[in-house]
Amino acid sequence: GENVEQHPSTLSVQEGDSAVIKCTYSDSASNYFPWYKQELGKGPQLIIDIRSNVGEKKDQRIAVTLNKTAKHFSLHITETQPEDSAVYFCAARVGGGADGLTFGKGTHLIIQP
Amino acid sequence: ETGVTQSPTHLIKTRGQQVTLRCSSQSGHNTVSWYQQALGQGPQFIFQYYREEENGRGNFPPRFSGLQFPNYSSELNVNALELDDSALYLCASSSQQGSYGYTFGSGTRLTVV
Numbered sequence: 333g334e335n336v337e338q339h340p341s342t343l344s345v346q347e348g349d350s351a352v353i354k355c356t357y358s359d360s361a362s363n364y365f366p367w368y369k370q371e372l373g374k375g376p377q378l379i380i381d382i383r384s385n386v387g388e389k390k391d392q393r394i395a396v397t398l399n400k401t402a403k404h405f406s407l408h409i410t411e412t413q414p415e416d417s418a419v420y421f422c423a424a425r426v427g428g429g430a431d432g433l434t435f436g437k438g439t440h441l442i443i444q445p
Numbered sequence: 446e447t448g449v450t451q452s453p454t455h456l457i458k459t460r461g462q463q464v465t466l467r468c469s470s471q472s473g474h475n476t477v478s479w480y481q482q483a484l485g486q487g488p489q490f491i492f493q494y495y496r497e498e499e500n501g502r503g504n505f506p507p508r509f510s511g512l513q514f515p516n517y518s519s520e521l522n523v524n525a526l527e528l529d530d531s532a533l534y535l536c537a538s539s540s541q542q543g544s545y546g547y548t549f550g551s552g553t554r555l556t557v558v
Contacts, residue, residue, distance in 0.1 A: 333504075336487075338487075364545055366545075366547070373551070374551050375449075375535055375549035375550050375551045375552050376535070376549045377549070378546060378547065378548065378549075381545060383545070421488070423487075430493055430495075430500045430501030431490070431503075432478055432480075432490030432493055433488075433490060433547065434490070435487030435488050436487055437485075437486055437487050438485075438486070438487050
């Protein structure tokens with residue numbers, strides 16, 4: 333089955349700086365790559381996603397890039413703010429979706445004031 | 446538009462008992478999937494329901510079962526509880542079978558003692 337690796341496990345950046353989280357996946361049939369933000373005591377919240385026919389997608393301060401050849405995708409957050417502090421998960425889905433999402437182990441992003 | 450709601454929020458059960466967790470999908474969503482999230486880990490796919498039928502399953506034993514009702518709400522049942530079943534159980538809904546944009550609930554924290 334699909335396997336998703338996520339790095340780093342913890343990332344500390346100064347407020348206003350950029351943060352980058354990287355994921356690799358194993359199954360070349362994966363075609364959908366969402367990113368979720370999870371705050372303490374809450375469920376994961378979708379922040380951005382990308383499909384396999386697109387190389388890059390941007391939404392205000394958040395962007396995701398996908399390299400299908402290398403089977404990796406990254407989350408970029410610019411101008412980080414204290415409210416960006418949370419655990420971020422990448423995920424991948426194979427085919428039509430009945431297999432569900434395979435998640436990475438998460439990155440704890442800490443924004444230092 | 447209401448989001449995904451789950452009940453109860455917390456639950457304590459004894460090893461060997463059975464438990465039922467409930468989920469109401471987001472308005473307009475007809476597909477529901479369940480995930481198990483152990484502490485410090487990413488969510489793991491349990492199964493997915495579409496049109497009241499299970500149409501996808503992760504690597505979980507048969508003692509994990511579910512139902513989906515005509516109003517698209519869903520239940521997760523776990524029999525013969527084990528200590529390792531202690532986790533946050535998340536329900537996610539989407540608008541099409543195997544579509545994009547899964548919306549997660551806040552989860553049910555299950556503790557098995």
